[in-house]
Amino acid sequence: MKPKAPQCPPSSKLSQMANEGRLDELQPHLNDCLACQKQLRSWKRLKEASQATPWARPHQLQAQAIENKLLAQTYSSPPPQPPVYKDLRWWGAGALAAGSFGLAMILWVPQGQKDIITEPSIASAKISTEAPQTKQWTAPYLEKKQPSCSKSSQKTQKLPALAFSHTSLNSFRDFEQQSLIPQLGFEGASSQYQVQLGELARVHSLARKVALPQNEQLELPPAPTQPKAPKKYKHSAPKRKKAVKPVAQAPQETVEPPTPVVQKPQPSAQEAVEDTFVTAFSLYQQSNYSQAAIAFEKLANSAKNSTLAADINYWRAMSLLKSKQQAPAAQLFKRQLLKYGESMAAAKAALQLAQLSLAAGDQEEAAWALSFAKRDANPKIRHAAEKLWQQYLSTDETQKAPSP
């Protein structure tokens, strides 16, 4: 095969256009290029040979037998279900799984947190309760071996004055924010309130305070006004820093979401136009030209200011041309030149208009359209326009050359 000229389209492009039936767009080039002609001929031969390959044509009785088997199979299987029910089935299973997971977390988390927090502090409490000052009131509680959560919650229900949730007490910081330590005092705190606060708060406070010397008075700081972690818990300082970080990051996360909410509606209108365009264009590609023309017309009316308006106009004209409505197609091609002269499809529209005008005998309009095409940046279109000009209009070129 001869080497391809540089202006030849690549083989893949040629293959695509041949399959889509758009070779007439390349007709000016194909008339001259022997390499492309040969390529297309070889493909055609190959296609014919492939289509001539033997295939098994089912006999009527064989087809009838398969049909009978098929119908019997449909009777033996359950009838097809609408997809809604199947979706609902999956949604139901998902909801059940999520519910059970949530329930498990509710039941499991307080128990787990209690274990995490109380275990080390119980150990320190046992050591520190040897001080005689604290022995007096810590004894009844340390005798109990880790009472269950349910018992403590029952006790909180009896005392409405300090009724807050058990989980809030699990956190040491929350405990201090509630300013419970000043309320309790240390030496004079009644056992009733300490029981009410639950095991977690009690053991934590003991772990920190009972290790002080016997004569030293305890000075508890006032309740902090800000929710930040106090400096008092130096032993857990590194952990504090880790715990503070997400708190500091949290406001940033809450600020960000409004931006996508504003931006979302913008692409939807454009996308709708693009989707409709693709639908109409697929009709065109399926050689359903009359329906494609109708679809493009509707789209042109609805999306006049769209960025696709030029393309819509061009493909509407092409659809009309393919459905053998030359006059409206020519009008639309002319409109393409006048209104969307800067668009990519304008030069092709000019060529089409020139051909239509020549066929209709209107040489002036053909000359005007060809002058437009000859100015195009694409050398193939310029070449095609030159060729048309020389073929039909070269005799009286000087007279009929239109003003740009």
Add this chain to the structure above:
Amino acid sequence: MSSKVIPLCPSQTIESTISDQALVAACGLGDRAALSQLFRRYHRDIFRFYSRMFGHQYPDLDDLCQKVFFGVWSGASKYKPHSPFRAWLYGIAVNVAKQHRRSERRRFEAFRNFFSTKTQDTQIDPTPHDNLCAKELALRANLALQKLPEHLRVVYILCEIEEMAGTEVATALGARPGTIWRRLHEARKTLKTQIEGGQQ
């Protein structure tokens, strides 16, 4: 005596005028007559497709055809009415073919390939007669088609032999149109090389 001849036209039943989309919708509601009508319309196309995919002497063509239309029956409720029916049908056919290949591989496909290639080789005896050149070319094309990788073969059969549009094939295979064009081009090149190599 001159007698008036009345041309006999096949009577058009109501079923034959119903669109494919409507028939699939009826299938989705459990109408077996609609499935029957779809089978009568398209079973030849499916046979032809599988003949090119697996060879025209493949023994399981009946079963494959039945599986495809049973797939239509069971998946009719998922069909979107605006999408082209042929693309959807061929999509099912391609999936059935893939499943069949997988199950065949499990059943020692090597034996089958050995025997099938042997029988096919015997068919390509060169003949001096000119009238048989086209037939020989077709047989060579058939052999080359069978040797083509499956993903290229499917695209070539659907685009070139069944003459479906590239976008339809893309829909059927769940691939991008660009992928389809590339595969088609590769298939053409490979086929041409194999056929020309066979002729030399």
